[in-house]
Amino acid sequence: MPATTPPLAPARDELPPIVEMRGITVRFPGVLALDGVDFFLRPGEVHALMGENGAGKSTLIKALTGVYSIDAGTITIAGEERVFSSTADAQAAGISTVYQEVNLCPNLSVGENIMLGREVRRGGVIDWRATHAEAQKHLRALSLEIDPRSLLSAHPIAIQQVVAISRAMVLESKVLILDEPTSSLDRDEVDRLFAVVRDLRAAGVAILFVSHFIEQVYEISDRITVLRNGALVGEYRVEDLPRDALVTKMIGRELDDLEALSRTAHRQIDRSGVPVLRAEGIGRRGMLEPADLEVYPGEVVGLAGLLGSGRTELVRLLYGADRPDAGHVSVHGEQARITSPRHAIDHRISFSSEDRRAEGIVADLTVAENIVLGIQARRGWTRKIRKSEQDALVNEYIRALDVRPAAPDAVVANLSGGNQQKVLLARWLATAPELLVLDEPTRGIDVGAKADIQRKVSELSARGLAVVFISSELEEVLRLAQRIAVLRDRRKIGEVDSSEIDLDGLIDYLANEGKGDAA
C-alpha cells in the first residue's frame, strides 16, 4: 500500500527533529512489516505513535532502537545518519526504550537492574552501597518506595514497569521511547508517570509514547503519528485530530464497531441445570482465601478486581496451574480432581494466561504449530496431527479470528501482540473446550483486535460455551459478562448481576463493598 504522506503539521516555533526516519522499510519472511514510513520526533515533545495491531508501531520502534535492521530508508539522529546494529548502538546514541512487556533481568535486584552498566565505582570496584543509594534516588523520582536490594521478580509487573522507566532515566537519554508503559499501571501510577514525563519534556527530552489508551494519549501528547498496515497514514497535532477521527484513521472503519457489540451481558442465562464448573471453597494459603464459583453453559462470568486482588490466582487454581490446598471442584456435576493443567484439559477446561510472552506463545514456533499445540498435547506425541488436518484447522482459525498476517508458517514471535493473542485464542478454541478461561486476553492490544476477541467470546458463549473472563477494563467486563465476581485483597468479596450495575456502581462495589462490615 503506497503511503500517502499528507503535508506535515506547519512548523511553528519548533526545533529541528532529533530523530528523522525516512522511507523506513522492514521485511520479515513473508511479511512487509513497514513500507516506506516517515517519522519525525522533536526535542521537548511527547509524540504518540498510534495504530492497530500489526500496524507496524512495534516494528518502527525496534527499527529505531536497533533491534531490527532496516531494509530501506534512513535514520538520522541529531543530524547524523546512523545505522544501528544493536540496542547498545541505539542506547549509545541516546535512545532508551521501555518496552511493552518488561525487559529486565528478573534474577537481579531492582537496584542492579536500574544501574546495570552505570554502577557507582570506587577505585575500579563497584560500590554497591552507593549504587543502591543512587538507584533509590531514581526510584524516588518516580515516587516509588521499594528496597532497591529486593529481587526484581519479587515485584508485580506494575512495579517492574516503573523500574524499567527508572532504568531508562538513569541512561540520561535524549530520546525516550515508552512502549505501552501504562498498560499495567493503575490510575495513580499513571499520574505519577505522566508527571515525570512532563518534567522530562520540559527538560527537552523527545518522548515517543505508544499506548492503546486513547484518553492517555490525548492527556499527554503534543503530536500523533498514525500507522496502518505498515504504512504511514499521517502526522497530526493533537488539537487538529479529534478522537473519532483518530480511531477512524487507525482502523480504517467506523468507530461504532465496539459499540455495536451489544452487551451480551443482558442475555438471560438458564441457571437451573448443572453448572459446567462448580468450585466450593477453593483456595491456597498465601494465594487466595477459599472462594466459590459457578459457571453455567453459555454464561460469561467476569472476574473484576485490581491487579493482585486474587483474580488471576483464582483461575490458576481452577485450572490446576497452581495446586489448590483447599476446596472441591466439580465439572458437570461430577467431582473432579484438578491438580495439573493436564487434568483441566481432560475435563475440557482451557486457560489463556495473562502473561502472553512467558506463559502463552511458544515464540520460535510457527503460527500453525502454536495453534495445534493444545490439540497435539491432548492427543499425545504418538498421534501426530496430519498435515492436511492441520492446514484445514489452522486456516479456519486464521480466517475466523482474522490473524494477520494470515501466514501459517510465520514465526509467531514476529506477530504483533494482538495477533499473538488471537493465535492463543485459536489454540484453545481448537481443543473444543466447554469452559474457556481468559485472563486479560485484550491487554496491550488495539481496538480492532479487542473488538474481534470480544465479538468471538460473545458469539461462542451464545452457542453454549461457558467463559470466565478477566479484564482490568471494567467496561469490557460489564459488556461481556452476565455475572461478575468481585475480588479484593486475595478474597472474593461478592458477586453482582451485570444488568443491575453500571460502571460507577461496579467501581464503588470493588472499592467499598464489605469494608464496613469487617470492623
Added chain:
Amino acid sequence: MTRIWKHRLFWPIASLLGLIVINSVARPQFLSITMRDGELYGALINILRNSAPLMLVALGMTIVIATRGIDLSVGAVMAVSGAVALTVIDNAADPDNLGTVLGAVGLAVLVSLALGAWNGFLVAVLGIQPIIATLVLMLAGRGVALLITGGFITTVNSAPFSYIASGYLTVLPFAFFISVAAITLIALVERRTALGVLTEAVGINPEASRLAGVRARGIIWGAYIVSGVLAGVAGVIYASNIRAADANAAGLFIELYAILAVVLGGTSLMGGKFSIAGTVVGVLIIQTLESTILFLGVPSAQSPVFFAIVVVIVVMLQSSRVRRGFARLARLRQRRAPDGGPPPDVDPDLEPKRTEVAA
C-alpha cells in the same frame, strides 16, 4: 537459488566440503576409495566408520539440548557400558558365542538406559539443573566402571564382539550401519510423530507448554533416556574397537565434542529448534577434522591448537553477526569507491529463520 546460502544447513555443509577440499588438495589420495575382498577402504570410509560413537552420542545430545538441557554424563555412560559388556563376555565360558555377545551388549545397553533414566529423574522430576544433575554421573560413572572391571582394563578376544566396530556388512563397515540406523530411527521418531515439535515447545517455553497440556516431564525424561541408550551403544562400539574396557579413556571428553557437533549443526544451546541433519553434518565436520590432523601430519602436541583454530573459524563463518559485519565492511568499501554501484543488500539475517529441515 540465491536463497540457498540462507538455508540453515548451508554453512555447516560448506564447512564440511571446505575441509574435504583442503584434504584432497593436500593429499589427493584422500578421496580415493579402494575395494579389497569386496570391502571398501579409504580415508572417507574411515571417517564414516570412526564417527559412529560420536554420532550416536551427538544425536542423543541434540534431543537433550532441544529440551534446554545438557548431558555431561555420556562419556561416563560409555565407560560403564563398555565395562558391563566386557565383564560379561570375559566371564562367559565361550567369548566367541554370538548369544553371549548379544546378551552382553543387551545388558550394557540396559544399564545405560537405567543411567539415562537416573539423569532424567534428577532433571525432570526433582528439577535439578541439567548441568549439575548429569555432572554427578559424569564424575561417578567412571568409578562405577572401574568397580565393574575390578580396577583393571579388561581385554577380550571375541570375534562377534570385534565385528561391531571392525567388521563389514557387505561393502561398508558395520559401525556405519549402526550410525545410519540411529540417525534414521531418531529422525523418524522425532519428525514423523509429534515428539519433535513437542520437544521444541518444551525447550522454547516450558511454562507455556505445561499450560498447554504438554507432558513436559515425560518428554524431558525421555530425552535423557534416549541419550543414555545411545551413549551405551557408543560405549559398546568403542570397547569393541579397542577390544578392551578402559574405564578412564572410554568416551573421554566426548560430551564436549558432542556438544560441539550439535552447535556446529546449528542447534542452539538455548534449547528449542533442533536439527538432526545439522548434528550429522557437525559430527562429520569434527571427524573429518580429526583425520585432517592425522593426514596433514600435524604434530600431536600441536593438534589441539590446530583443531581449536579450525573450529573457531567454522563457528565464526556460521555467526550471522560476523557475516553481517563483513557485509557492512564490504558496503562501506563500495561506498567509498567512486563508482561502486549500488551497495549490496544488508543481510537481514536477524530474524529467527524458519527453514524446516526434513531431518
